[in-house]
Amino acid sequence: MKCENCTKKRNEFHRLANAKIFLSDCLACDNCITSDEAVRVFQQNQKELFHVLNLNKKCDTSKHKVVAVSVCPQSLPYFAAKFSVSVTEAAKKLCGFLKNLGVHYVFDTTIAADFSILESQKEFVQRYHHQNQEKHSIPMFASACPGWIQYAERVLSSLVTPHICTAKSPQQIMGSLVKGYFARQQNLLPDKIFHIIVAPCYDRKLEALREDFHAPVYNSQDVDCVLTSGEVFQIMEQRKVSLKEMADVAFDSLFGGIKEDELIRHDGRKSDGYLEHIFKHAAKELFDTEVKEIVYKVLKNKDFQEVTLEKDGETVLRFAAAYGFRNIQNMVLKLKKGKCSYHFVEVLACPGGCLNGKGQAQTEDGKPDKALLRQMEDVYAAVPVRLPETNTHVQKLYQEWLEGMDSVKVQESLHTKYSTEKLTAHHLDIKW
Numbered sequence: 001m002k003c004e005n006c007t008k009k010r011n012e013f014h015r016l017a018n019a020k021i022f023l024s025d026c027l028a029c030d031n032c033i034t035s036d037e038a039v040r041v042f043q044q045n046q047k048e049l050f051h052v053l054n055l056n057k058k059c060d061t062s063k064h065k066v067v068a069v070s071v072c073p074q075s076l077p078y079f080a081a082k083f084s085v086s087v088t089e090a091a092k093k094l095c096g097f098l099k100n101l102g103v104h105y106v107f108d109t110t111i112a113a114d115f116s117i118l119e120s121q122k123e124f125v126q127r128y129h130h131q132n133q134e135k136h137s138i139p140m141f142a143s144a145c146p147g148w149i150q151y152a153e154r155v156l157s158s159l160v161t162p163h164i165c166t167a168k169s170p171q172q173i174m175g176s177l178v179k180g181y182f183a184r185q186q187n188l189l190p191d192k193i194f195h196i197i198v199a200p201c202y203d204r205k206l207e208a209l210r211e212d213f214h215a216p217v218y219n220s221q222d223v224d225c226v227l228t229s230g231e232v233f234q235i236m237e238q239r240k241v242s243l244k245e246m247a248d249v250a251f252d253s254l255f256g257g258i259k260e261d262e263l264i265r266h267d268g269r270k271s272d273g274y275l276e277h278i279f280k281h282a283a284k285e286l287f288d289t290e291v292k293e294i295v296y297k298v299l300k301n302k303d304f305q306e307v308t309l310e311k312d313g314e315t316v317l318r319f320a321a322a323y324g325f326r327n328i329q330n331m332v333l334k335l336k337k338g339k340c341s342y343h344f345v346e347v348l349a350c351p352g353g354c355l356n357g358k359g360q361a362q363t364e365d366g367k368p369d370k371a372l373l374r375q376m377e378d379v380y381a382a383v384p385v386r387l388p389e390t391n392t393h394v395q396k397l398y399q400e401w402l403e404g405m406d407s408v409k410v411q412e413s414l415h416t417k418y419s420t421e422k423l424t425a426h427h428l429d430i431k432w
Contacts, residue, residue: 175222228359
């Protein structure tokens with residue numbers, strides 16, 4: 001069903017109003033959501049945040065909530081580029097700004113990406129070993145991009161969904177961490193935490209609505225609200241605040257009084273680096289080969305590239321990065337014809353990757369802001385890289401929170417299932 005908000009001018013994205021989004025800005029498809037979802041997506045805006053913050057100021061403590069904000073690593077370069085500071089400084093200033101609004105905790109979602117990458121690595125190796133026994137084992141498609149997942153479930157269905165990695169995205173895992181592990185550490189029920197994600201794209205709003213990320217006992221979503229980087233910037237504009245004026249405040253940790261002073265990223269050029277990490281892990285695990293540096297080969301365009309591992313004159317691993325729906329559709333067409341030769345494909349709906357999310361990389365008239373994107377790429381590249389395997393907090397959580405590396409709780413908290421039922425025409429208005 002079409003939403004009437006779609007007909008408004010695209011520059012409303014930058015107006016200081018209700019932070020409405022256009023379904024044409026949803027990267028999965030044009031209006032590919034139900035009318036009920038449309039209503040719930042539009043409710044995720046600055047007004048919802050300030051509604052909760054205002055309730056916290058009132059005398060009725062039964063309505064008070066702990067407000068926690070989790071910031072995606074790809075959002076930070078936006079603020080760094082906007083205010084001409086480093087990513088580390090932008091993180092501290094953004095944290096100071098959010099705390100000044102009344103937010104209680106500000107987290108970095110990198111730890112959630114650590115879990116997602118580690119589980120994806122493990123699943124790829126298992127699929128590789130079973131490729132001769134299980135038809136849909138290979139290729140394995142990345143699961144981190146909600147626009148891609150939306151398209152795969154609702155348009156491609158069973159052709160593609162068995163190939164998608166079951167590891168939850170960083171946003172989903174962060175929801176489990178905040179509403180599960182952190183809530184217990186603070187002796188809070190999940191519904192007493194209002195959890196916000198700051199992300200580079202609108203599709204994260206759709207992802208937050210998924211039924212499998214809802215705790216019916218507490219009537220609580222793992223993520224209550226998603227604000228894009230651009231929407232947070234609108235709040236700054238509305239309040240006539242410059243990030244540079246804010247006090248430096250380090251990110252909070254999920255582990256009590258510890259502060260997160262060190263800001264790191266994963267080994268990805270414009271995303272969380274699933275291709276790089278899985279490729280290096282698979283090369284070592286399957287072929288005892290240490291890959292120091294990934295060499296990309298550009299194919300039809302810069303958003304469709306491949307990486308291969310050669311051993312004894314034979315190509316033993318063939319990975320691809322397919323960004324943007326033109327490349328995704330070409331890749332899916334190959335799969336339909338049985339000609340997809342890749343073992344793994346990092347699929348991202350945004351051309352140029354996560355940094356180019358439509359929630360942060362657009363000009364006022366809705367066009368791609370190429371100059372801003374280049375700045376974001378430069379500052380993001382300067383952030384130090386850390387392997388997920390070296391994060392001691394993650395190893396500790398596997399034991400204390402998840403009861404081991406291969407437990408039932410790991411499957412429940414870090415993995416998901418995908419729908420294979422297409423929505424009927426009267427539910428959707430899809431334009432391709």
